[in-house]
Amino acid sequence: MLNFSEASNSMAEVRVLYRSDDYYITLHYPINSVGQTIIVAFDTIDGVYSEKGFGVNFCLANNLPVIFVSHKERTFFQGVSKKLLYNILHPYLIGKDVVTYGSILGGYAAIYYADVLNARAFAISPRCSADPKFKKKFGKNNLDENIFLHDFLSTKNNGKQKYHFFTYDPFNSRDDYYFKEVIFPSLNGSFKVLELPFSSHPSAPFLSRKVNLLKPLALSFFQGEDIGLLSFISPQASSGAKSLFYLNIDLDTVLSKARDSFADGRWEEVASLLYVPLIFHKFQSEEAAFMLAVSLLKEGHKKELILLCRVSKKFNYIEYKQATSLAERAMAGKNYIDAISLWECIIKIYSKFPLGVYVRLASAYIMTSEFKKAEQVLEQCLDINESFKPALDLLDRVASLQAKKFTVSIREIAKPSCYFRLGTKVDGTIVRQKELYNLKVMGWAQIKKGDVSAVAVQYKNKISYFSFNIERPDAVQFLVTKLGLNPKELSSRCGVKVAQELGEGAKFGFCVNGKTEWTHVLSLTPVAELVKGRDNWLFLANDQNCSVDQFTGKLLLDEDKKLAWCSYANDFYEVSKKFNALYVIANSKERVLPGLYPFSQGVEILAHQVENILSDSSVNVVNPVDENSKNIQSYYETDTHWSDVGAFNAFKLCMKAFGYNDEFDVFFEFFGREVVGDLGSKLTPPVSSIRMTHSLRDKAKGSVKCVFDNKIKKTGSLEINLNETAVYEKTVLLFGGSSLKAGGFARYFSYFFSRVVVINLPGSIVKEIVDHECPDHIIVQTNERYLISPGRVYETVVGSPLVKSFKMMSQKELLNFVESINELDDESESYYKKLFGDAALSFVVK
Template identity: 35%
Template sequence: MNSLSVAERIEGRSEPLAEASARLEKGDFSGAIALLEPAFKAGDDSSDIVEALMRAYDGAGETAKHEEMMAVALQASSQPSLKLAISYAELAMTRKEWPVAAERWQFIIDHCEGFPHQVYVRQARAWLAAQQFSAALHTVNLGLEKQPGNPVLSDLKDVIASRKAKKFQLTAQQLAAPITIRWEVDEGEKRIATLESFRHYRIRGWIDARQDQRPELLVSAPDGADSLALTTLEPSTPSQEAGWTFEYGFDFSQDLTLGVRLKNGRVYECLRFSLAPVMEVLEGREGWLFLANDTNASIDQFTGKKRLDAEQKQQWQHFVDGIGPLQRQRSLLLLIANSKEKVRPEYYPYEKASITPTEQVEKFLQAEKIDYCNPVAAMQAEPDSYYPTDTHWSGRGAYLAFIACMRHFGFDDDFASLYAFEQREVVGDLGSKMDPPAKSLSTVAVFREESGVYCRFSNYLPGTGNITIFENSKPIHARTLVIFGGSSAGAGGFALLFANVFQRVVVVNLPGSYVHEVVEHEAADHVILQTNERYLATPGRVIKTLAEANLDHAVQAVPAAERVKLLQRMSRYASCEPYHGFMTTLLAG
């Protein structure tokens, strides 16, 4: 802004502005620019000048300057134009400048009132294209808070979660060069891991070059090249040649080439690295999809190749020894969320072994008279208890598990009169791994009555360590339920089925575990320890406090910027102790 008074500025620009407006009407965009640019460059960034210049640059095809004026107009206004802000963001989307686009969508979320939910979808797609999966999930979750059950956001969430969890294996191609680089993975790294894990992935290497060649390690990536120092490798025997070694963390999320530059200036490309996707979906009969190459080795469990080893058996014995006394003190049930291949073996391309980890675990539970529920027979009896494009049970399957638990707890209500069932087309966590994503019909359980359920608290932590509390202002039973579960606790609305009938439901993502502090604080009437069948190789834990759950590992896996956002979202709720204080300490640490 210049130092002229408002009156002087209006008087000084009125004639050129009027003439420029006339030229704009005639389509003389260059003439309008010639009249308006000097005023703008002199410091007159009034809305009239900026808007007129914006029209002139657009008409003249000067895209960069038009976009610059859009930015000026948006930043200068206390109530930015929603239409203009969306156009500004879409320009970056068109150019595939994904982080820039995401920032522009964020401007709309922060400054524009009444924006459509599609803004969340577009920002999430921008973050997804930029492979910033945590940020994309954060955006989708914000959108789902505004519109719970929105099908576009729900499907997009599945796609993002699958991309985030997608597994890769690092491969290297030796290139024709007179110098060889040998390499191996650092002992602390997994050879099959997610894209995030490969963003800073340590390897060790050796280069067979003479001492007098004094090589440097060259690292070439799409965004540029760099050189790194090498360490002299002294020969271990008199006959061995000296060489060079290195150990660094590299970003293998993009193609990367390692080479050597010698003292004489010669450069050789030696190794070209890339990530090979690992097959995660097994296509069964009639379009049914199943999990493959997961860390729990689902196929090997089903076929009996992987069973409990001696250490795992000892762990299970220790676990049932701890659960037994608790179950005699309170209403406690261990629930197994069945693996899909156990429920629908007719679609699975492998034969089930007579003994799998499930049968081994059941033997421990039965020997110690532990109450547990394995609802596989009930699930098999209902064709829509699971569906083709997801690992988890459907709303029907969740309802069957809910009924089994409620009957175990002694309730004989007519629950069939409380719930109706609808079919909806969804992507699912397996369908989202296909290209393009595959959809199938899933059955959803719908509460017939007017529900009094609302979310009392959530720490919004993704996965392990998530704590969500539902309260009901119109409960059928004034009871409190605590669920220690995994992903199936939310699948098909499982926890919400209980929330519709109980007064308070506390869900803690610690599959199959038991935390004394939580149960005692809640004075829980009932407790469910839910675990997915493929997790049975390792039992849960019986611990005294949340601090013993070591959730700091789960929190540290979330990028620092996302932890700040999680803290902000959690703080929207009125303080809910001890959970609020516990998570505030973790997230702020």
């Protein structure tokens, strides 16, 4: 065994073994050297071209003789062949236990020269960026391709190698590739690998400064000890590979350093300290788990975050207050990006936390205009508690923000050097907020043949480029006819299509051969979406269905629409001959409460026209306008939908039309609840009002169980409710829109019927589902403002709008949907699992 005592660096003999224009090799021999070990240390990639560098002082401090192989910057040791180095060093290595030692390029050299020097190699983050295999994967560097003179490492050496040791960060893609694809295939002897997740490149600073283990690790290897037996090293039991190891460090040893790194936002550093202790050694610490989760999320390591969440959930972490305090601090400082990360990690790590966390996360998403994500978070919250008022109110707010309308203006701010026309079709149009996520702007320009031209778009501190690649012979003709240009000089591919997220202040530029002229800017003018009536009652306005014009009689059915309604009425009647079907109109609020509306009703209105057509075709229509007009509480000030009272009145009319004469009022009582509503949420700040809400007097009637929910939002949603204590052992099939669930309209049927199927498809029927259910009753509901166009009787699900949401999904979202629907428990609804699963798969690109 060697005795490594401290010694002064000055107490060593120094001898120059070789020197050229690019390489400098020196021997440092401590006066107090003992044992037979000698270290050959290799310079790093930057090259010091000096007698001292990487590893020299360390070796001398421990009385180890060391040969330092130095080079000039970025020569990559290519001028030192194995034979040359052997000839230089051999006289000094006779009878010695030789260890090659290096980091990064020096680590590569330690491996490359180990066989010719009959050495054991200790390599930290080894890689050679001049290696052609590395350059092919990651691109070229400043080194000329033709000067890589070394033999390739990625084939096994014929001779038996000595024991080697490697340490690197497997999450550094370049280091991981080089080790697995270049170094590992070359190994032909025993070796061990210490993986240091998130320690970055190189890993030496982490080992020496963060965990103070480089010295005992290196000295143990130099001494010839088995690395795998060290107390601070443990095998990766889960990997099954005997050669792979992690550090075995107590969490308390690194926790204070992790806190400092977390406070400074050094996310990778936090991960390097906490990942192995928490994930693989299963240390329990709510604080550490939260810090690691934030760090992994910030660094984009989603798989590792999922793994952490699985481990953390087993420990039932519930002390969330410190984490929520950090998140609230970020919110108060308007640092919403950080706040999102913090709220997300609270949800992922802790087993118990207030539902308000979901609302705060959604609020942060709203502040960054990520409305779809906000909606998803709120729906996740409502899956836990469907009546959680803050989530319901904010969901209304999100819906209003996404539906918010703007008039688009694309204004020229500078004359381009050549003819450039942009956005003439979209300029002046009205778009919704959600359409701005992928707004399409068309244009064309004077493009000379041979020029490389594009439209530059600057938005949210990011510049994107869209090439002129659309054939526009009409534009060329214009340029020739109007401007007298030579057609032979013009490219016919002069059209462009911009399609990306755009918003207020987005700039457009004309880019030719790398030079950009910023010529246009986009601006948005909000469009009023509501009007105030008497007593501050709010009503919808400027909607695509022209609600105001429908009510005043300015908008009526033309002859084509009348024919379309007649055709639909006949199709509906054919269905109703076999099944007891009703057509239910959820009235517009202004129709029910015209005295509160600021406009007068026309003598003839569109709704009257539709009702007459349906009546003439013997369609059974339920129109609760008269019943709801008797009670102002059937609607409420800040929403377009009926309240629970209004929905209940419509329910009773349906039951009467079906032939049920029970006294349904005795089952319910109603109370006021303050809500924002879809109109109140359009104001800033949002305003609320009192909505009448129902409750059951006999709770036993409420034993309704949802056995199937395809989790599709809005059009395409399908939910099945069963009631074992129902009064009527019958099936009701409901097709409709938002008013099915608004006011509990569909819910009322679930209290009294054993099976209720609720499908979001306003005003239409799908015969495939009707034939499967063979329902006792069918209800087809639509909102009055939708009467501008008739619904349809569709033959199949795939041929109907029920699959509309699938068309908007990405391939990953489609596959996730199929997986989630197949995981639903109730096998009795296997028909719908297969129906919607197959429908989603039909949109997956093979």
